[in-house]
Amino acid sequence: MAYLLQQLLIDSVHRSPDKVAVHARGRSLTYGELDVRSSQLARLLRERGVQRGDRVGLFFPKAVESVVAMLGVLKAGAVYVPLDPHAPARRVASIADDCGVRALITTAERLRTLPPRATACTVLVSGTAEGAEQVPWSALETFPASAPPESAIESDLAYILYTSGSTGRPKGVMLTHRNALTFVDWCAATFRIGPDDRLCNHAPLHFDLSVFDVYNALGAGATVSLIHEEITVFPQRLATLIEEHGITVWYSVPSALVYLLLHADLATRDLDRLRLVLFAGEVFPMKYLKTLADLLPRAELYNLYGPTETNVCTYHRVDRWKLAGQERLPIGRACANTDVFALDDEGRRVGPGGIGELVVRGPSVTPGYWGDPEKSRRARMENPLAPYPGEPLYRTGDLVTLDEHGEYLFLGRRDSQVKSRGYRIELGDIEAALYAHPGVVEAAVIAVPDDDIGCRLRAFVAVRAGETLTAGVLQTHCARLIPRYMVPERIELRAELPKTSTGKTDRTRLAAEARVAEAA
C-alpha cells in the first residue's frame, strides 16, 4: 500500500509504461516518461539544494509538465505549492514569501511578472534561462532517471493550498501525504477507477478538486486530460473536448456543469462514455441538477462535500427517482476512515433534526495553516465527547442538520465566507483590498445569491471627501491585490454607508439594496 503520493505511480509504470498518463494542450506523456522526468526533476532539485520539507512553488498554466513538477517535488521529499497562474503578481509573491519557497518552477514569461526573490533555483518549463540560478527544462535529461532514495514519511507535508483569508492575507492549508491518500484510497474503492477510465482535470491545480483527477488517474493507471484555463471559457469547446477525449469521469464545481448545461447543447452531444459525474465546492441548484440527470441517463452522479482542510469528508449518491421531490441535495454521510458529526455552541452533540456545526475527525484532517499557529488552533478544537476526548477535530464553520435517512444537509455558514463559481472567498479579504486604497473610507462587500454561479459580489464603498474615484478605478486597484474571481462585479460609491443603531455598517440593509438592484 502506498504511504506517499508518488508511490501511486509505481504499479502503473510497471504495468503499462507506454500508456498515456497525462494529456494537456495537444501533448501527452506516457507513464514511463512521467516517471523518468519526475525522477530527473527530483535529482535536479536535490542537487540545487532543495531538501526534505522545503517548499517549491509551481507557477505556470496547466501543461503536462504540471504533473511532472508535482511528482518531481514529492520525489525530492519536498512540498509543492501550486500558485494561481492568473492571480495578481503581488498576491503570488506574498504567498511565495509566506511559505518561504526555496525553488520555483515557472516559465520565463511568468517569472518576469514577479518581483525578484532569492531561491535555490528556478526551473523554467519554457523560455530562455538567464544566469546560473535559472535552469532550462531541457537540463532534466542530464540527470539520472532514478529517483533519489525515499526519506519522507506519510505525515510529512505533500503540498500547501492557499485559500482566501478573512483579514486579507491568504492562508496556506498544509496537507500531508496521509491526508491526501485517505481521500484517494476512498475514491479508488468507491468509484472503482480503472485503467480504461479517462479522467478530466477541470479545476485549477491550486484548487483541491484537482487532487482527485491527478492522483486517482495515476493510481489506477488511467489517463488524465488537463483542461487548460482558456478552454473553460468556451463551453462548446469544452463539451467537444469531453466527446473527443472520451472522458468517463468528470469532477468539477457545479457552476462549471451549469455553464455547460446553459451553453454547450449537451442534448446533441455523445456523452455516453461519461459514467461518473462528481461535483463539490458549492450547492448545486436543484433545477439544473434535474436537467443534468435527464441528459446523462447512464451516469452516476455524486455530491461530494468537504473544505480544503479535510478534502472530501462526506458524499451523497444522487438518486434519480427521488430527485423530483427533493428540495435540497444532501451532502450525505461520512467517507471511509472519516468521522463527522454536528456540535452545538456548547460542544454537545446535535441529534437528528437539530442544527449544529459540522466537525471532522480522522486522517484526512490538515495539521493546520502554514506559519499561523493561532489560526490553526482556532480551526481545530479538542473533541469534547467520549470515547475520544481531547483528540483534534476540524471545525468546518458549516451549519448542518441530520435528516431522517442519516444524511447531512448543508444549511449555511457561521461566518462571512461565501462561494462564487466554487471558489471559497472571505468577504473580509475583498474588503481589505478595498481599504488598501487611500481614497476608501468604508467598504462592505455583499454576496448576492445567484443560481448560475453561487453568488455575485457587490461592493459598497464610502469615499474620502474630495476624492474622485470611480468603480472602474477601484476594480483595477483590487485586481492588483486579489484574484479575478474575488473582484466585485459592481462597486457602488456613496458618501457614507448606512449604519445600524449600534453604529456598525448595516449589512442587512445593503444586502437588501443589492438584491433589489440585481432584480432591476
Add this chain to the structure above:
Amino acid sequence: MLSMDRDARAAIREFVMDRLAPTTGRLDIGDEDDLIDTGVIDSLGIFQLVAFLEERFGISIGDEEITPENFGSVLAIERLVASRSR
C-alpha cells in the same frame, strides 16, 4: 455602413476596457492583444460581452460562435460583428 467599422471597434474597446479589463488590473489593451490567456474575457465576462454585442449591434450570436477564434482580441470580435451585420 462604411463608418461602422471604426464605430464598432470603438464600442467593443470601450466595453472591454470599462466592463471587463478593470477586474484584471489591465489598463492598456491593444486591438490585437490576447483577451483570453490574459483573463480579460473569462466565463462570466464572455456572456456579458455577447449580450452587449447582440443589443448594441442588433445581431444574434449562437453558442457555437462563441470560440477563442471569434473572441481572442478586439479585432477578432470586430470581425465577428462585421460578418454578422452585413
